[in-house]
Amino acid sequence: MLSTIASFINAAIIQGIPLLFGSTGEIITEKSGNLNLGIPGIMYVGGISGIIGGYIYEHSVEKTVPIICILVSLCASLIGSALMSLIYAFLTQTLKANQNVTGLALTTFGVGVGNFFGGSLLKFFNESGSISLLDTGLAYKKALPFASKLGLFGNTFLSFGFLAYTAIIIAIVSSIILNKTRVGLNLRAIGENPATADAAGINVNRYKYLSTLIGGMIAGLGGLYFVMDYTAGAWTNNGFGDRGWLAIAIVIFALWKPKSAILSSFIFGGLYIICVYIPGLSSSSKEIIKMLPYLVTIIVLVVISARKKKEHQPPQSLGLTYFREER
Amino acid sequence: MGAPAIELKNICKTFGSITANKNVSLTVNNGEILSLLGENGSGKTTLMNMISGIYFPDAGHIFIDGKEVVIRSPKDAFDHKIGMIHQHFKLVDIFSAAENIVLGLKEKGKFDIKDIEKKVADISAKYGFDIDPSKKIYEMSVSEKQTVEIIKVLYRGANILILDEPTAVLTPQETEKLFAVLKKMKEDGKAIVIITHKLHEVLAISDKVSVLRKGEYIGTVMTSETDESQLTEMMVGKKISLNINREEPEGAQDRLEVKGIDYESIDGVKILDDVSFTARSGEILGIAGISGSGQKELLESIAGLRKLDGGEIIYHNPKTGTSDNLRDRTPTQIKELGVRLSFVPEDRLGMGLVGNMDIIDNMMLRSYKKGKTAFVERKQPRDLAEKIISDLEVVTPSANTPVRRLSGGNIQKVLVGREIAAAPTVLMVAYPVRGLDINSSYLIYKLLNEQKANGVSVIFVGEDLDVLVELCDRIVVLSSGRVTGIVDARNTTKEEIGLLMTGTKGGSSDE
Amino acid sequence: MNEKEKKTREPLFHIAKRPAIEWWKAWLIRGGAIIASLIVCAFIIVILTKQNPLEVYAAMVKGSFGTPRKFWAMLQNLAILLCISLAVTPAFKMKFWNLGAEGQVLFGGLCSMVLMFTVGDKIPNWMLIASMLAASVLGGILWGLFPAVLKAKWGTNESLFTLMMNYIAIQLVAFAIMVWVPSGSSVMGLVNSTTKAGWLPDLFGQKYLINILIVAVLTVVMFIYLKYSKHGYEISVVGESENTARYIGINVKKVIVRTMILSGALCGLAGFLLVSGTNHTISKELAGGNGFTAIMVSWLAKFNPLIMVLTSFLIAFLQKGAGEIATNFKLNTSIADILTGIIIFFIIGCEFFINYQIKSTKSKEGK
Known part of the structure; x- marks a missing residue:
């Protein structure tokens, strides 16, 4: 029984990590007032860029070095998601396009990019079969050296690849930056009331660009974690599924707080796979349980709008374009 | 130094x-x-x-x-x-x-x-x-x-x-x-x-x-x-003679009685504080005051757009002879009572008109519900638009031009023209000549005077004291949401109104 | 401070809202954006296929018009996309961000399938089809109504709400399939394939003709509704300015709820057409992302149903055409999404040059 619970917690965390990257990234973006619905697309691109980088490296050398495997694919992933975020920021900030439409187009585009290269990469190199980057995947999956020595506890909480810990560290650091630093204060002010932030001498445009960029890059790591650690270097089209949207749901569930996003992601990750751990569950009930995260999110959304507690609302200017000389 | x-x-x-x-x-x-x-x-x-x-x-x-x-x-x-x-x-x-x-x-x-x-x-x-x-x-x-x-x-x-x-x-x-x-x-x-x-x-x-x-x-x-x-x-400034026509009001009757109305903003600030006055038919009642003294809220309260915290707004219907309290009624309910109330708001493109719609569709704002079918009738609005364009000399490529593309003066002509076309018994206008050139301004004064001659009770919120003194019959002066005086426009000076507006007279600014 | 120093410190240009632009200039800008995007797409295709881009575009035309079968399939895709685009349009015109068309279509389709599956052989076919239609429309309405009512009551963020509703619908469909397909293969085959109960009949030997005709009629009706009906007029006023709507006595909340009922109903209808007219089965991918694509189609057409015929044709053509190049050049069909994305980026980006102008500071000083 204990080992089942332990393995469930372990699996919940593994499922939760991509969601945590995605939701932390989206929180940082939304705090600047940008509702980036392109996050699911960005996560796809983050994943496939890492795959492409790793593939090219593995195919250009005789013997791979784990650390270089990681560096190459990590850089490729970050560049990919940064470019995606720049498209969003350029269209919504500089060209003042509608955020919803831009975000949805970006998701269409990003999922397309992911599936296209995932499906065609091998053909470009005249190979057949499916993508599988064993060396890179292995490098990512390497657990803390002492994890297995700590028995059940170690196996449950310390057996993950380094990206998993990175996700938690990023969420905690984001929380500290948002709540305890000037940069965070300025960023939150922009999301609440850009005109006030502008009047206080904050460069609204630069903050919005940077937070969208950094948020997107963090979210992209979620895609990278999924393809490198979770599936161990293998790509299957649409394999990432709707996790990007689930990440956006977590943003609401966590009330726009990165620290709460950590636990929320693990809860949502747990709900994603809990059906495997409940004995005797019919396959139809499993689908109902998978519905729970979204249902809970809606309830949270409705409750916060009904209670109208100021601290729990979405950033006030979320989704709106800011233009100074408006009169 | x-x-x-x-x-x-x-x-x-x-x-x-x-x-x-x-x-x-x-x-x-x-x-x-x-x-x-x-x-x-x-x-x-x-x-x-x-x-x-x-x-x-x-x-x-x-x-x-x-x-x-x-x-x-x-x-x-x-x-x-x-x-x-x-x-x-x-x-x-x-x-x-x-x-x-x-x-x-x-x-x-x-x-x-x-x-x-x-x-x-x-x-x-x-x-x-x-x-x-x-x-x-x-x-x-x-x-x-x-x-x-x-x-x-x-x-x-x-x-x-x-x-x-x-x-x-x-x-x-x-x-x-x-x-x-x-x-x-x-x-x-x-x-x-x-x-x-x-x-x-x-x-x-x-x-x-x-x-x-x-x-x-x-x-x-x-x-x-x-x-x-x-x-x-x-x-x-020195008194400038504007030569605006002003006839003596004829057969003035009480039309709209505002009795002690109070209004507080969401922040709990008193915007209107015990405001009372009576608007009569066949006269132009001016409302003077520094901007933000409650003029906007006053007009919007009468038009049924704001929930008051106290007081009454009594309308004396000239047709039926009945009196109705308009307080807390929606614009539709006010209309259903048979009150013909027209309102030219301060925010012309944000409230009075829809900038992206053409002149004809903007005419329909007041009349689109007419008719029993589910469809809007564009024939009458088109005629009205054409009439306003020719009568008021609106400069526009056609009646199908979005009003956003017209100049400020022409936008105002369209708005005032539409509100007057509804044959109102009470006509409220807020800063109707703001941003307009001299000719358009005089046209607006002429239109208001015509309404006055027709027995309409005109309420005119203005900022130019020269205009208020020459155009209106009586002037209500507001200061910080309170009435600091109601003066006879024929026997007052700009200085008197200026002092009432700035609250140094009437003893109301210091409490 | 000397003149040179001063110049460098002044902003070179600043951006101001344009008062207005002639309609032909606006469409010229949009046309230019589409051409620019096609050039970029051509570059990408050339890099990927190393073929002459004209040949590739020819292949794309073949994908949509090559054979009668391909042509009808393209028309069917166009019809469904257009139907959903029409559905989301009244809500968008009112500035209600309904991102839940996907779920509304899916739930509408599910309602049809419930009847088709359970009472398929128990009642006359016309009665079955009629009740399926009614069930779908009601289902779509239900899915759109929750967010609308709560938006009107508490101002609940509708874009996030409708987005989440999509996944509830997806899971409900997955649940139903698990119940109906005992093998657990999670794929549902054709339902009533022998009796064809609940299938929309062929018209003049064409399987999709009924779908296409219904959507064609709907396009005209929606155009008339938005342009000539009192409801359509109220939607425009609420969308342009809630202040004006209050000023003339429109009950804004009522309009929001009423319009979302309409939007949901049409999404439900699209679900019915997909289940009864096209697929005769159901899957989680029933709407196939069209619920999101429709938002872009509607936006690109500036909410005009007649122009939406063109924009949804553009998307349907791209998808079929890209499918064709994908098979011809052994590429993945997702190339269609990439091309769609690029074209949309260009078109939404070009709106900036229609709404804003860039003023040079120097020219104003007249130096």
């Missing part, structure tokens, strides 16, 4: 066809308080917004300490140690006072909110402010919010302080405290500009007074060498 702290030379700013500032020049020295005086729309706030980096001037020069500077953004303004306290507070609601105060600052060292709260408390203690630095803005009263704004500027060590109508929301005690602070800062050698329209405050606090009128710079006088009547005259 060194170079002046701030000097403006020939500053100009236009918004579309409206000139907000024309060749304005003024000087403030260190250790000096300057009052900037002017009626609504005289361009005071626009001028100060250009110093604080909100707007960028079209032409002119700004000198700080004798050096020419370019202020592109609020950040540039901070760098020149300019701090502005806006009339509409620029605060983030869910932040605490201390967080708002340090917002956007680039101080060296660790960011510790407790430390900042202590510094804020020190400043408060030094100047005698009473504020809890950790209190959230949304839990604060208006005067507390203003205190935060002032501390924000002090915290940044501003050398040049601009305060836009700072006393409008303060109690007399708070005003006194504020003045004490300002005097302390003046002794520190700071340059202070205070925008106000309360003459006794001008005389009490400032060293010199600069007056703007209709965007133009009128002059500067030393406070010690002037008095209220000279300032009023500078502010309102």
Whole structure:
């Protein structure tokens, strides 16, 4: 029984990590007032860029070095998601396009990019079969050296690849930056009331660009974690599924707080796979349980709008374009 | 004496066809308080917004300490140690006072909110402010919010302080405290500009007074060498004869009785305080006041757009002879009562018209519900649009042109034309000639006079005292949401109205 | 400060809202954006396939018009996309961000399938089809109504709400399939393939003709509704300015709820057409992302149903055409999404040049 619970917690965390990257990234973006619905697309691109980088490296050398495997694919992933975020920021900030439409187009585009290269990469190199980057995947999956020595506890909480810990560290650091630093204060002010932030001498445009960029890059790591650690270097089209949207749901569930996003992601990750751990569950009930995260999110959304507690609302200017000389 | 702290030379700013500032020049020295005086729309706030980096001037020069500077953004303004306290507070609601105060600052060292709260408390203690630095803005009263704004500027060590109508929301005690602070800062050698329209405050606090009128710079006088009547005259100008027609009202009957209405904003500020007057048929009733004295809320309350906190609005129906209370009724319910109420709001494109719709569709705003079918009838609106275009000489490519593309004067003709076409018994117009050229303005006056001759009760909210005095039969003067006087327009002077508006007469500004 | 120093410190240009632009200039800008995007797409295709771009575009035309079968399939895709686009349009015109069309279509389709599956052989076919239609429309309405009512009551953020509703619908469909397909293969085959109960009949031998005709009629009706009906007029006023709507006595909340009922109903209808007219089965991918694509189609057409015929044709053509190049050049079909994305980026980006102008500071000073 204990080992089942332990393995469930372990699996919940593994499922939760991509969601945590995605939701932390989206929180940082939304705090600047940008509702980036392109996050699911960005996560796809983050994943496939890492795959492409790793593939090219593995195919250009005789013997791979784990650390270089990681560096190459990590850089490729970050560049990919940064470019995606720049498209969003350029269209919504500089060209003042509608955020919803831009975000949805970006998701269409990003999922397309992911599936296209995932499906065609091998053909470009005249190979057949499916993508599988064993060396890179292995490098990512390497657990803390002492994890297995700590028995059940170690196996449950310390057996993950380094990206998993990175996700938690990023969420905690984001929380500290948002709540305890000037940069965070300025960023939150922009999301609440850009005109006030502008009047206080904050460069609204630069903050919005940077937070969208950094948020997107963090979210992209979620895609990278999924393809490198979770599936161990293998790509299957649409394999990432709707996790990007689930990440956006977590943003609401966590009330726009990165620290709460950590636990929320693990809860949502747990709900994603809990059906495997409940004995005797019919396959139809499993689908109902998978519905729970979204249902809970809606309830949270409705409750916060009904209670109208100021601290729990979405950033006030979320989704709106800011233009100074408006009169 | 060194170079002046701030000097403006020939500053100009236009918004579309409206000139907000024309060749304005003024000087403030260190250790000096300057009052900037002017009626609504005289361009005071626009001028100060250009110093604080909100707007960028079209032409002119700004000198700080004798050096020419370019202020592109609020950040540039901070760098020149300019701090502005806006009339509409620029605060983030869910932040605490201390967080708002340090917002956007680039101080060296660790960011510790407790430390900042202590510094804020020190400043408060030094100047005698009473504020809890950790209190959230949304839990604060208006005067507390203003205190935060002032501390924000002090915290940044501003050398040049601009305060836009700072006393409008303060109690007399708070005003006194504020003045004490300002005097302390003046002794520190700071340059202070205070925008106000309360003459006794001008005389009490400032060293010199600069007056703007209709965007133009009128002059500067030393406070010690002037008095209220000279300032009023500078502010309102010499009486200019406009030659607007005015007939004696005929057979005037009470049409709309406003009885002691009260209205509070969401922040709990009293916008309308026991306002009473009667509008009669066949006359033009003017409403004068500094902008923001409650004119907008008054008209919107009558039109059924606001929920009042007290009082009654009684309409005497000339057809049926019955009297109805319009309070808390929606526009549709008012219409269903058979009240023919037309309203030309101040915000023409934001409320009265839809900018992206063409003239015909804008005509339909009032009439689209007519007819039993589910479809709108465009024949009559088209005829009406054509009629208004030809009768009022609206310059437009066609009736199918979006009103957004018309000039300000033509937009107003379309709006007024539509409201008059509904054959109203009460016609409310708010600032109907704002931004219009002379010819269009006279056309509007003519239309209002025609309505008056038809026995309509016209309520005219205006800002140009010359027009109010020549066009209206009686004038209600509002000051801070209260009626400070109802005068006979034929036997009054601009100075009398000016004094009522600024609250120095009628004893209502100080409570 | 000398003149040179001053110049460098002044902003070179600043951006201002345009008062208005002639309609032909606006369409010229949009046309230019589409051409620019096609050039970029051509570059990408050339890089990927190393073929002459004209040949590739020819292959794309073949994909949509090559054979009658391909042509009808393209028309069917166009019809469904157009139907959903029409559905989301009234809500968008009112500035209600309904991102839940996907879920509304899916739930509508599910309602049809419940009847088709359970009472398929128990009642006359016309009655079955009629009740399926009614069930779908009601289902779509239900899915749109929750967010609308709560938006009107508490101001609940509708874009996030409708987005989440999509996944609830997806899971409900997955649940139903698990119940109906005992093998657990999670793929549902054709339902009633022998009796054809609940299948929309062929018209003149064409399987999709009924779908296409219904959507064609709907396009005209929606155009008339938005342009000539009192409801359509109210939607425009609420969307342009809630202040004006209050000023003339429109009950804004009522209009929001009423319009979302319409929007949901049409999404439900699209679900019915997909289940009864096209697929005769159901899967989680029933709407196939069209619920999101429709938002872009509607936006690109500036909410005009007649122009939406063109924009949804553009998308349907791209998808079929890209499918064709994908098979011809052994590439993945997702190339269609990439091309769609690029074209949309260009079109939404070009709106900036229609709404804003860039003013040079120097020219204003006249120096």
